[in-house]
Amino acid sequence: xxxxxxxxxLLGLPPRKSVLIESKHGMGKSQVVAQCAAEMSKRLGKPFGxxxxxxxxxxxxxxxxMPEKCPTYxxxxxxxKNGIIVEEKTVAENVTVHDLPLWFPRDQLSYGYLFFDxxxxxSRDTQQWAFQVVLDYRVNFHDVPDGWRVIAACNDNQDAYNxxxxxPALYDRFMVIxxxxxxxxxxxxxxxxxxxxxxxxxxxxxxxxxxxxxxIQSGVRYSSRRSWVMLSDVIKYMTKTGDDVLRDFDYLSYxxxxxxxxxxxxNFVSFIQKDYKVYTxxxxxxxxPKYKExxxxxxxxxxxxxxxxxxxxxKEMKTKLNPKQCVNLYDYIKTVPKEVRMGFxxxxxxxxxxxxxxxYTSDKSIANILKLSFLRPTK
Numbered sequence: 001x002x003x004x005x006x007x008x009x010l011l012g013l014p015p016r017k018s019v020l021i022e023s024k025h026g027m028g029k030s031q032v033v034a035q036c037a038a039e040m041s042k043r044l045g046k047p048f049g050x051x052x053x054x055x056x057x058x059x060x061x062x063x064x065x066m067p068e069k070c071p072t073y074x075x076x077x078x079x080x081k082n083g084i085i086v087e088e089k090t091v092a093e094n095v096t097v098h099d100l101p102l103w104f105p106r107d108q109l110s111y112g113y114l115f116f117d118x119x120x121x122x123s124r125d126t127q128q129w130a131f132q133v134v135l136d137y138r139v140n141f142h143d144v145p146d147g148w149r150v151i152a153a154c155n156d157n158q159d160a161y162n163x164x165x166x167x168p169a170l171y172d173r174f175m176v177i178x179x180x181x182x183x184x185x186x187x188x189x190x191x192x193x194x195x196x197x198x199x200x201x202x203x204x205x206x207x208x209x210x211x212x213x214x215x216i217q218s219g220v221r222y223s224s225r226r227s228w229v230m231l232s233d234v235i236k237y238m239t240k241t242g243d244d245v246l247r248d249f250d251y252l253s254y255x256x257x258x259x260x261x262x263x264x265x266x267n268f269v270s271f272i273q274k275d276y277k278v279y280t281x282x283x284x285x286x287x288x289p290k291y292k293e294x295x296x297x298x299x300x301x302x303x304x305x306x307x308x309x310x311x312x313x314x315k316e317m318k319t320k321l322n323p324k325q326c327v328n329l330y331d332y333i334k335t336v337p338k339e340v341r342m343g344f345x346x347x348x349x350x351x352x353x354x355x356x357x358x359x360y361t362s363d364k365s366i367a368n369i370l371k372l373s374f375l376r377p378t379k
Contacts, residue, residue, distance in 0.1 A: 119152040
């Protein structure tokens, strides 16, 4: 299943139906489950829980709970009477009762996902513990609330990962989903979370480099969807703080090596050297006509990066825009797609109001092209 198919399944399944999601690492399994939990809260109009439990970090005692002696305790058992299953309560004396673990949902009217991530990294004991909760939604005589579902996730290549094979009987208690998100889905997601333009363009040109290869080895660094996002975060942060790493190819090699591995690193740096040009805000303001042809080839997601760079640069300027800079910024705005023009002007007016107002009033053509009378600067 791809992302949309997985979301459709998780959102459509009734409560108390367990799902196991299998894929390589870094494919976004937990992220999709969290997104579905958020969507369920909207559909139900009430809180929807998301309890993330990594079985590999627990011992079976942590899951069962600490034993405690109770003078009296009401035991609830399910029994058949006249062919119908009913609950039967019995008060027992001097019994040992296990405390409920901290994560256990106690509100019987609540809804949510019990998310068992990295299921096959748990010990045999913890996997044995999972048998009852996955199928019967019951833990030590305590029922999981009716509105909850068990969603598990794991890596599906036993030869490459330090994992245990799942017991066939445990495996049989799940609906098993082979998760294979598409490159296009990742590109859409990357644009929505503002992944750096250079990485988006590289993946568009080299889609096979987005994910690790089919055969991987332990201890070897490979690219993944997660590692590309992490590399993007670092590049954006360092560039914002004044260290333009995309212009220092030697350093970029070291930086990207730590996130995507040696083979992809060479390809990525070569792409930046030959095929990718990063223009600074100062270059746009001082000499935009020189670069206009390149900007006309860009798409909306490209401009999101440059809009932010321009606003931050003008925020740091100590003087107003000179006539040439005003003309170049106007020319840039004419080139920006209409759908992102409003975003630029809103951010510019909010963060640098004095400079924005001076530019806006420098030429009537600016007001005409913005066509945002409700965002005119106040005098």
